[in-house]
Amino acid sequence: MNSIIPSIPVLDLDGLAVDLMAAYKNKILLLIIYNNDCLGCTGRAIPLAYEFQQQYPSVQVVGIHANFVNREGTKANIKSIFTSGESPFPIYIDEHHKVFDQFNSEGTPQWLLISEQGELFRSIFGSQENAQNRLFYALESLVKHDN
Known part of the structure; x- marks a missing residue:
């Protein structure tokens, strides 16, 4: 059994x-830790997160832009990767990549699937097909399990 994520x-x-665990209490969360300078993030992972948001309306998709030295996100450059100029789901900034470190992320994108009870259900690195499949199966398992 995974332990409850405090914050x-x-x-x-x-x-x-903002404390995401308080802001989205009692919701299934799909967090994507990414960085605008990561082409796999902006080219594959962000569109995939949008797809999952459409496919699983009971899951709250949230983007977390991990700030690294000389790769910091601002409101303007974070929104600039979207053709509409607005993000299709909430995006937050991880100053000094503390959340990235908190979950021992392997790189970006790092996906965190958190249950309604606030437990880390899966942590998956990557945006290519293997990672996408693992993420899909994890979502299917958690959404069916919790409903």
Whole structure:
């Protein structure tokens, strides 16, 4: 059994502190930790996150832009990767990549699937087909399990 995640501290795009575990309490969360400079993130993972948001309306998709030295996200450059200029799901900023480190991320994109009870159900690295399949099966398992 996984333990309850006490908090996931991030900043919203206006720089205000948010704890994702409090903000999305009692929801299945699919978090994508990414960085705008990661082509796999912007080319495959962000569109996949959008697909999952459409396919699983009971799952809250949330983006977390991990800030690394000389690869920081701002409200303008985070929104600039979307053709509409607006993100299709909430995106937050991980200052000094603390959340990235909190979950021992292998790189970006790192996917975190968190149950309604606040437990880490799966952590999956990558955006290519193998990672996409593992993520799909994890979502199917959790959504069926919790409904």
